[in-house]
Amino acid sequence: MLQLKDLPDAKVLKKFAERYEDVDSRSVTHFLNILHIGTELAESLDRFLATHGLLQGRWWVLILLMREEDLTSTPSELAEKAGVSRATMSRLINGLLRDGLVARQEDTKDRRSYSIRLTAAGQGKLDEVMPDYYPRVKKMMNAIPEQQREDLLKQLMLLKEQSKVFD
Numbered sequence: 472m473l474q475l476k477d478l479p480d481a482k483v484l485k486k487f488a489e490r491y492e493d494v495d496s497r498s499v500t501h502f503l504n505i506l507h508i509g510t511e512l513a514e515s516l517d518r519f520l521a522t523h524g525l526l527q528g529r530w531w532v533l534i535l536l537m538r539e540e541d542l543t544s545t546p547s548e549l550a551e552k553a554g555v556s557r558a559t560m561s562r563l564i565n566g567l568l569r570d571g572l573v574a575r576q577e578d579t580k581d582r583r584s585y586s587i588r589l590t591a592a593g594q595g596k597l598d599e600v601m602p603d604y605y606p607r608v609k610k611m612m613n614a615i616p617e618q619q620r621e622d623l624l625k626q627l628m629l630l631k632e633q634s635k636v637f638d
Contacts, residue, residue: 536589
């Protein structure tokens with residue numbers, strides 16, 4: 472996420488270009504604007520989820536569990552699918568356990584292992600959020616015609632492929 476709200480203008484970028492080599496001001500402007508837009512979209516989703524008493528990370532855990540045939544997964548599988556560390560997933564799960572949205576299910580063969588199961592309350596929370604979520608996504612995405620959305624996604628995927636330049 473880009474925390475910077477005050478994006479640099481041409482004057483600021485000129486100052487940097489005078490000091491550092493190979494500054495392509497237009498590329499920097501485009502890159503920072505793409506990061507900024509992604510951040511604003513994520514923050515907008517966060518504000519929406521907050522009206523339902525959820526945080527984005529916890530919401531994704533509920534969705535990941537609902538995707539499972541038996542509504543159950545291990546913490547490590549959830550962490551992998553969510554793209555977060557096991558420690559982060561533990562914190563998310565603990566909050567969901569506290570609120571009764573998931574339950575811990577002990578492994579009968581290995582007492583050290585356990586799974587996380589979506590509870591009826593967790594399913595109810597998703598049943599509350601999702602009918603409100605989908606029309607909003609549709610309304611937002613309809614601002615861009617379908618073909619242009621497809622083109623935009625292809626272009627963003629090209630940028631994603633190039634993100635390894637920061638590795």
